Amino acid sequence: MPSVLVLSGWAFIPLALTFYFAFLSYNLQDPENTGWAGLSNFYYFFKDPFFVKDLINTIVLVVGVIVTTVVGGVFLALLLDQKFWGRGIVRLLVIAPFFIMPTVSSLVWKNLIMHPVFGLTAEIQRFFGEHQPFDWFGRAPLFSVGLIVAWQWLPYAALILLTALQSLDEEQKDAAQMDGANAVNYFWHIVLPHLARPITVVILIETIFILNVFAEIKVTSVGGFAGNLTYLVFSQLNDANDVGMAAAGGLVAVVLANIVSALLVRFVGKNLEA
Amino acid sequence: MGSITLEHVNKSFGTHQVIPDVNLTIEDGDFVVFVGPSGCGKSTLLRLIAGLEDTSSGRILLDGQDMTDAGPAKRGLAMVFQSYALYPHMNVYNNIAFPLKMAKLDKATIDAKVKDAARILNLTEYLERKPRQLSGGQRQRVAIGRAIVREPIAFLFDEPLSNLDAALRVNMRLEISELHQQLKTTMVYVTHDQVEAMTMADKIVVLNAGRVEQFGTPMELYRTPANRFVAGFIGSPRMNFVDGAEATKYGVHAIGVRPEHITLSTTEGAWAGEVGVAEHLGSDTFLHVTCGPLGTLTVRAEGEKPLSHGDKVWLTPQPGRIYRFDKDGRTLAAA
Ligand SMILES: Nc1ncnc2c1ncn2[C@@H]1O[C@H](COP(=O)(O)OP(=O)(O)O)[C@@H](O)[C@H]1O
Numbered sequence: 001m002p003s004v005l006v007l008s009g010w011a012f013i014p015l016a017l018t019f020y021f022a023f024l025s026y027n028l029q030d031p032e033n034t035g036w037a038g039l040s041n042f043y044y045f046f047k048d049p050f051f052v053k054d055l056i057n058t059i060v061l062v063v064g065v066i067v068t069t070v071v072g073g074v075f076l077a078l079l080l081d082q083k084f085w086g087r088g089i090v091r092l093l094v095i096a097p098f099f100i101m102p103t104v105s106s107l108v109w110k111n112l113i114m115h116p117v118f119g120l121t122a123e124i125q126r127f128f129g130e131h132q133p134f135d136w137f138g139r140a141p142l143f144s145v146g147l148i149v150a151w152q153w154l155p156y157a158a159l160i161l162l163t164a165l166q167s168l169d170e171e172q173k174d175a176a177q178m179d180g181a182n183a184v185n186y187f188w189h190i191v192l193p194h195l196a197r198p199i200t201v202v203i204l205i206e207t208i209f210i211l212n213v214f215a216e217i218k219v220t221s222v223g224g225f226a227g228n229l230t231y232l233v234f235s236q237l238n239d240a241n242d243v244g245m246a247a248a249g250g251l252v253a254v255v256l257a258n259i260v261s262a263l264l265v266r267f268v269g270k271n272l273e274a
Numbered sequence: 275m276g277s278i279t280l281e282h283v284n285k286s287f288g289t290h291q292v293i294p295d296v297n298l299t300i301e302d303g304d305f306v307v308f309v310g311p312s313g314c315g316k317s318t319l320l321r322l323i324a325g326l327e328d329t330s331s332g333r334i335l336l337d338g339q340d341m342t343d344a345g346p347a348k349r350g351l352a353m354v355f356q357s358y359a360l361y362p363h364m365n366v367y368n369n370i371a372f373p374l375k376m377a378k379l380d381k382a383t384i385d386a387k388v389k390d391a392a393r394i395l396n397l398t399e400y401l402e403r404k405p406r407q408l409s410g411g412q413r414q415r416v417a418i419g420r421a422i423v424r425e426p427i428a429f430l431f432d433e434p435l436s437n438l439d440a441a442l443r444v445n446m447r448l449e450i451s452e453l454h455q456q457l458k459t460t461m462v463y464v465t466h467d468q469v470e471a472m473t474m475a476d477k478i479v480v481l482n483a484g485r486v487e488q489f490g491t492p493m494e495l496y497r498t499p500a501n502r503f504v505a506g507f508i509g510s511p512r513m514n515f516v517d518g519a520e521a522t523k524y525g526v527h528a529i530g531v532r533p534e535h536i537t538l539s540t541t542e543g544a545w546a547g548e549v550g551v552a553e554h555l556g557s558d559t560f561l562h563v564t565c566g567p568l569g570t571l572t573v574r575a576e577g578e579k580p581l582s583h584g585d586k587v588w589l590t591p592q593p594g595r596i597y598r599f600d601k602d603g604r605t606l607a608a609a
């Protein structure tokens with residue numbers, strides 16, 4: 001019993017405080033103005049010129065990364081499920097990106113790979129005779145952030161799906177062969193439905209984490225163009241010092257997370273389980 | 275239309291030779307059972323016929339046509355697996371329809387065939403259910419349904435009853451035999467259970483370490499086993515073997531007598547012994563009798579024989595029912 005109290009307090013108190021702050025006038029630059037704010041924090045958060053853009057960015061980032069990692073993850077898992085020499089080591093290497101801190105990997109991508117002057121992609125483009133290499137973060141900031149995030153989450157998706165593939169009964173494959181299914185039929189009618197459940201798990205987990213992507217945006221300094229709601233909450237707090245508005249934004253993000261993941265899971269469930 | 279011929283079929287996994295050299299002809303319409311101890315290569319042989327494994331050497335002919343290199347779907351065979359291998363996310367209807375969909379038949383034909391199979395197998399009420407909502411026997415029937423809709427030239431069964439409880443097993447045994455009577459299609463049935471083999475087969479193939487020990491009707495195998503392995507494997511309870519001095523009296527390495535070919539007496543006989551465990555089955559009683567240097571022999575007595583542990587008895591093998599084996603286990607002319 002005491003542990004239940006501690007645990008629920010642990011989870012509940014920050015949420016409750018956020019909820020409380022969201023209805024207060026609480027701006028560190030305006031300490032005179034206190035007291036209840038009613039819904040005005042929410043009102044101004046929604047009215048913020050960045051809100052709509054950042055909301056769209058958030059959704060594009062979440063959906064884009066999920067689609068990329070699930071599709072890529074299925075292919076990667078199918079490849080890793082084959083028998084080949086050195087499979088154990090390759091599997092270990094594949095999971096590696098997942099263990100690198102987002103801040104670190106963002107720095108690596110930003111400065112070593114995608115940098116318009118010193119980056120690997122710039123080198124390659126120059127090698128092929130391009131004098132003005134593509135400026136990833138300047139020209140396609142949201143895509144670039146998405147690329148970094150997808151790179152981090154692809155291993156996770158692949159690993160979960162690989163585990164699921166390995167639990168697929170071998171006799172199903174034999175039966176499908178006897179029934180005249182070719183490789184594509186087998187994948188479509190047997191393998192993919194078998195992966196429906198793990199795919200929903202991947203989607204749920206990724207939704208929760210990718211809604212909160214922050215380090216990648218902050219480190220690559222694209223917040224003004226490719227900021228998401230998490231970044232907007234941060235800038236309310238950091239640039240405008242408005243605790244009340246930040247709390248309201250945080251709550252909006254929580255509600256949004258639930259709606260998005262519920263929709264995605266339902267969509268996948270309908271299409272694969274049937 | 276469904277004869278199966280194996281010519282010098284050989285199969286190795288890496289360096290491990292599982293099937294050394296099998297020659298076999300299964301006639302159209304026969305119910306042939308492959309029987310043998312676990313791990314002797316029954317499933318491997320069946321999968322070779324199905325095309326799920328490639329032969330290392332040798333030829334496989336179906337209806338006289340060389341199918342050694344044809345894929346599983348091209349051979350026109352259907353298989354029922356030990357685990358049933360139903361597709362868990364499809365309902366019964368779609369499971370049975372799957373091979374027809376793969377064959378690109380039109381919807382109306384598929385529907386008619388599926389409904390027909392469901393009717394034969396008493397599955398009509400369950401068409402909407404998923405496999406996990408069915409009992410073991412019903413799943414078995416769905417697997418059979420999926421096989422019969424394709425109208426194969428032969429059915430292959432790999433231990434299809436081993437996951438069922440005893441009562442259901444007897445039922446399904448009858449149903450499969452009944453199905454064979456109706457369809458008259460060739461069936462190849464794998465089992466390690468010699469009772470299943472004896473009761474269902476037109477012909478039995480006894481396998482041991484990948485070799486065909488004997489191929490014949492159940493009664494041929496029972497009456498004239500080719501060697502000691504077949505003699506011990508066919509018949510229940512198994513044949514008693516006696517070697518040493520008693521066998522030398524018959525001029526051979528070992529002799530064998532079935533439990534049902536021994537006359538039991540409480541007063542006199544050839545071999546004296548003492549009753550150990552007595553298994554009273556009602557219709558029969560099986561006595562395990564310790565006969566000094568001969569070892570423990572099993573004897574079938576009439577059902578209500580009032581004998582029990584420690585009673586003294588005499589056993590006499592019936593003349594003409596004694597099998598004689600040379601030192602390589604081959605059967606010699608009966609004594
Ligand atoms: N895919 C395989 N790879 C390697 N060895 C196998 C394979 N399949 C079967 N075997 C071996 O072949 C032998 C016969 O197996 P199996 O045909 O399954 O026997 P049974 O069905 O009679 O029990 C066993 O020793 C088994 O270990």
Ligand SMILES: [Mg+2]
Nearest residue numbers: 316317318433
């Ligand atoms: Mg087997």
